[in-house]
Amino acid sequence: MKPSVEFRNISKSYDNQTLVIRDLNLSIERGEFLTLLGPSGSGKTTALMMLAGFEMPTTGEIFVEGQPYSALPAHKRDIGVVFQNYALFPHMSVAENIAFPLQVRGHGPKDLDRRVKAALDMVRLPEISARKPAQLSGGQQQRVALARALVYEPKIVLMDEPLGALDRQLREEMQIEIKSIHARVGVTFVYVTHDQGEALTMSDRVAIFRKGVIEQIADPQTLYDRPCNAFVATFIGDSNLLRGTIVGRGGGQATVAMPGGGTLDARAGDNGAGKDAYVSVRPEKIDVSAGCIDRGVGNILAGTVDKTVFFGDHVKVSIRLEGGQLLAVKTGTTEPYKNGQTVTASWRAEDCVAFTAPPTRDTAVVETTVQV
Amino acid sequence: MTQRAMTSALSLANRAALGIFGVMFCIYLLGPILAFIPMSFNDVALLHYPIERFSLRWYSNLVASSEWRLALLNSVVVATSATVLATILGVCAAFGLWRGRFRGHSIIMVVIMTPMIVPSVIGAISMYFSFAEIGMDYTYSALILAHTAMAAPIVVVTVSAVLARFDGNLLRAAASLGADPLLAFRKVTLPLIMPGVVSGAVFAFAISLDDVVVALFLAGPDQRTLPVQMYMRSTDLFDLATAAAAAMMFIVAVAMMIFLELLRRRDRLAPVAKAADSRR
Amino acid sequence: MPNIARDQARSERAAKFRALMLVVPILLFLLVVFIGPVVKLLSRSVDDRDVASALPQTAQALAEWRWGTPLPDAAYGAMVGDLRAASTPANLAPAAGRLNYSLPGMRALLMTTRTKLQALDRPEADPKSILISLSAKWAEPATWANIRQAAGPITDFYLLTAVDLKRDFDGSIARVPPSQSSFLPSIRTTFVIAFTVTLLAIVFGFPFAYLMASATERVAGIMMFVVLLPFLTATMVRILAWGILLGREGVINYGLLSSGLVDGPLDLLYNRTAVNIALLHIFVPYMILPLYSVMKTVPLSHMRAAASLGAPPFTAFRRVYLPQIAPGLAAGSLLVFIQCLGVFVVPAILGGAQEQGLPSLIAHYVNKTLNWGLAAALSVILLVSVYLVYWLFVTLTKSASLSLGTR
Structure with a gap:
């Protein structure tokens, strides 16, 4: 079976100088929920806009179900789009908005009513068909936009940061709602967001964009547990990134010497030949205990408590390691730590990865994201 | 800014002075017209205050005079035709400029603004000279075309201002839902920018109705418009038939004013503009 | 693959082209009906065949x-x-x-x-x-x-004449003796009136717009009505209204005479003051509207911030407020100034001989003496002045469009 969508060698430049998208190859399965995730300016929205037909690729070709699509005007593509600000037509009622794509396609009035009603039922808003968009709450507008993009049963539905304007609680509700609608209608969803939590919750697969290229494309679990480079490791979830020097390598493992003394065993994240290492370890994988003890399991580093922050269900402890680097640890609330107290942090070798290439995001920025 | 902004910057005495100035300036702006208009209802021919007997005799004189009747009709015909033409040209241009974002955008704008920049005397004699060469001086067509040229820029400016607040994503949405560009324009753009289009048309009508200079040169005795007729009679400032004509033009101004205010209140783009992001 | 790239570039160009096609009609129309004739007229100023x-x-x-x-x-x-x-x-x-x-x-x-x-x-x-x-x-x-x-x-005869110069038979350029000259005083009149009225419009329009921007919505609405109603009333009506107000038998003289303040009617009409007062009345909305629309956008917090940072009111006004409303002030001044340069009917009806500027002269040479070359040369001078001011505005504000601002 042909993939639902295929980007083949797509590049895009607005000024014929800098590439917003660089040689993108991406294949999306039928019925898949794929999220394009990345910081702003990474090219994810441009990719979506090219698929929708609002932007033209500079080179390359986009195929939808095997057909070349790049030269096809947007209105002939049969792709549903939910816009960031919903783009509901303010002069039309909810029902008129949803009926619009059907009228354009020449559906009769009877069929129209039935399908508009069905679409509103699907997004659980049967009562508001006569209202104007301005009279709706943000969440309701979001649902109407979704109903409008689905009512004509397009092959693919594109969503461009559709939940960006909603508050946190509503956003979480809508994530579940969209996921369940996706499960019901079974069409291909391509979703753009810069919110990693949203991406991990909803997607079958997530493509991580950075500077116009995909860094990694995988299911959420793999992304979290097996990031392919330091950028993905720090972009998805919290991650410590400890700098050290590689002293041994082999069998998919690397041994890293820390500047403050001691060595770490880690999975080798890449095959780089450099000596500089960036060891990524997630705060919740680290055990911390008071005093200077050696329990003999995996990696052990000593340090002093720099700061603790209470979060209710957990405590974040920031430890200043020997050598000056900070290590963030997420732990249970059992033991209260004092600032300056000597502690030992330990974690299993398989819970950390050593990369030779630095994350191109500024390391200082990475450190502040995991600081507490 | 609210009233408190002023308190922070100005003392109470200054505020009082500013308030008095505001009232005086309002009187300056409205006073002359409000003093002038009632005179047309004065029964006595000479200027005479207070008005002792109200009468409509100057209005009946006006309607009875074939000269004034023709001028009235000419003004209506010329202003209406020029408004229709200017609105069509102006809306197309504003939409094209908004869509295209051309490299030479500001040069095109300078060209479109020409009739607003060039002093009307120069425009008037230029058009007179050129129309006369092809035998079109002293015709309705020449006058209508000239007024169209003078009124089209204001339509472009007004509609462009509305389009600047129009969310381009709505057209993308319409396209994604299957509407071709023409249908999207008709069903989405036009209804939403309609208040701006009509405002532009009202301004265009006002410009045509206001013009004396161009009509003075281009209109023959048969095309004489109301303002030209008033100009011809202005040597006698106290001709009350002129006052009656002025009063009628004032009523048109009031009607346009009310119409514009209603349009402003109906502006559907206002709430959307807040939600819309800056991206187009 | 290159074919596809070419197709795509072409279709992007096609979209631009379609947009351009919407602009072409107005450009062509203005070129034929307005710009062409103006250029043709101007060319008569050097045409000597x-x-x-x-x-x-x-x-x-x-x-x-x-x-x-x-x-x-x-x-x-x-x-x-x-x-x-x-x-x-x-x-x-x-x-x-x-x-x-x-x-x-x-x-x-x-x-x-x-x-x-x-x-x-x-x-x-x-x-x-x-x-x-x-x-x-x-x-x-x-x-x-x-x-x-x-x-x-071609000749420079008309253009030289328009600025009171002439070319002697030996080819050198000389001043026309003051007794024969007539154009420079008219040009000066035009500019003096335009400057005066623009200045008056700033002096009166600025506080009025400020008052409007800081008033409650209801009061601002009433003030807007007071500005817009005369603005939409035909200029001819307003000119006649001033004529009737200021005439020897006009409203003001009637009031003065019947209250016994004066013995005989005052000559209020056919002088510079009458022209300035009427021009200010006609053009001051062009100052108030753009000023008001920018003043509305300056947040109150800016002046408060300036005050909290220790700026006295005048300093805050000059350093914080004025720079933000400068575009409105520029637009208003431009609109008033260039319209005053071209004004013809107001001096013709309300002014005396001293108030007849360039536009009146141009009309005179077309109507009375049919001297198109001289009318064209005077038009060149007027138009160059207007476009110099417009060019100044475009460079200062980076905008070619003259808008009164959205309400």
């Missing part, structure tokens, strides 16, 4: 002649030939008119000479003595120099 086409032989014979050297004898014969070739006086009229502008008396000289020549038999025999016998003016080098200077095809 009438003389060469009516007196072709003479123009050729004089081409090499320089002031101060003896006149070539061929010129006389050429003149006789040209004049005899003009079968009707109408053939000679444009050239005669043109020569008369630069040297009064030339029209009569040419016309009478032509008539007398028609009556003579074989004047070609001794053209020089025959011409001089018909009029002593043919013996004067100035007559011939005038023809040579007007032989075209």
